[in-house]
Amino acid sequence: MAAIAITRLELSSAELRQRAVRFGDPDVARRLLALALVLEGRSREDAARSCGMDRQTLRDWVHRYNAQGVAGLRDRKAPGAKPKLSAEQEAEVASWVRSGPDLAEDGVVRWRRCDLARKIERRFGVVLAERSVGGLLRRLGFRRLSVRPQHPQQDGEALEAHKKNFAALVAGALPDTARGKPLELWWQDEARVGQQGTLTRVWAAKGSRPRAPRDQRHSWAYLFGAVCPSRGAAAALVLPKANAAAMTLHMAEISGQVSDGHHAVLILDGAGWHQPGDKLVVPENISLLHLPPYCPELNPVENIWQFLRQNHLSHRVFDSYAAIVEACCEAWNALAQAPEIIRSIASRSWAAVNV
The missing domain is CATH 1.10.260 (434 Repressor (Amino-terminal Domain))
Known part of the structure; x- marks a missing residue:
């Protein structure tokens, strides 16, 4: 040649x-x-x-x-087989996944690959294997994730309005005596920690069912926690009950952590022991701002609890109430010594105000 x-x-x-x-x-x-x-x-x-x-x-x-x-x-990447679904059909499948199945029409409460394969065949006359459906979902940007509980009475508009108008809500929560002072934003919540502990995901051999200890007794304590994301600061108490008296003690602890000359706006949910009154004493350097009802995802301390449970408090058996208290103290103290972790977990872009 x-x-x-x-x-x-x-x-x-x-x-x-x-x-x-x-x-x-x-x-x-x-x-x-x-x-x-x-x-x-x-x-x-x-x-x-x-x-x-x-x-x-x-x-x-x-x-x-x-x-x-x-x-x-240069080497050329092989084009591969032509997709069986058009771009418009793939977009329709993506809309199914985002909106979730209709129980009356689809007969399921959550999508599985086999369910989507059947619906694709009914709707478009295209037969896809389950593995191909999984590849399609990944290509469309979907992943198999754990869901977060949502209260059926949650008002989505109120949740979005709280984020959109957050700076105005903070300003409205300030008393006249705090006008002009530098501000600190603190977030507060409580977590119950006890012998009926939590289990988290672990690395294990594929196809196995890993085991972890879980107590069957019912002693517990309440971890009152608050964080200031801008400073990476934290304040907590471990108490036997969650009531106004316990909340007053926690308020005093937070008040002592607020920087000198600053005023703190404490964002918290609407629990009964969080409401101002004769039993709840709010320090002078703290103002309260309550979250909308049934919107715990607005409170970054919820993510703090998740971090502590996954890394310090899960997969454990506590022999006594004192052991629970000690574990809570050790977990919180470890968090308090890592301000960069507090900032990364608790910072929210929509909660940025001129402080």
């Missing part, structure tokens, strides 16, 4: 060698060196052998170089 001449001559053999030295892809570098050898007068067989290829392969790369230059020497 006659050799194909190199017709693209804007780069000399020396320049091709320089490109090969600087090129990050070793395969492209080998092809550049082979072309340089050909331009220097070496036989095609010698040039191909020197660069780890056969003569036919070098012939193919000469064709590509003549047509596209150095760019043509």
Whole structure:
């Protein structure tokens, strides 16, 4: 077979060698060196052998170089099989996943790959294996995730309005005596920690069912926690009950953590023991701002509890109430000594106000 001449001559053999030295892809570098050898007068067989290829392969790369230059020497990704669903059909499948199944129509309360495969066949007449449906979902940006509980009485508009108008709500919570003072935003919540502990996900062999200890007794304590994301500060108490008297003690602890000369706005839910009154004493350097009802996801301390349970308090058996208190103290103290973790978990872009 006659050799194909190199017709693209804007780069000399020396320049091709320089490109090969600087090129990050070793395969492209080998092809550049082979072309340089050909331009220097070496036989095609010698040039191909020197660069780890056969003569036919070098012939193919000469064709590509003549047509596209150095760019043509890159490996091309195989296009793969043509998708069985059009872009419009894939968009419709994505809308099914976002809205969830209709129990009356689809007969299921959550999508599985087999359910989507059946609906795709009914709707479009296209048969997809479950594995192909999984690949489609990943390509559309979906992943299999744990769901977060949502109260049926939650007002989505009130939740969004709270985030949108957060700066105005903070300003409205301030008394006249706090006007002009630098502000700190604190978030507060309580968690019950006890012998009926939590279990979290662990790494284990595929197909196995890992086991973890879980107590069957019922002693518990309440961990009152508050964080200031901007400072990475934290204040907590472990108490036997959750009531106004316990909340008053926690308020005093938070008050002592507020920077001198600052005023704190404490954001918290609407629990009965969080309401101002005769039994709840609010320090002078703290003002309360309550979250909308049934919207715990607005409170970043919920994520603090998740972090503590996953990393300190789960998979444990507590022999006594004192052991529960000690575990809570150790977990919170470890968190308090890591302000960067507090900032990363509790910071919210919509909660940024000029403090």
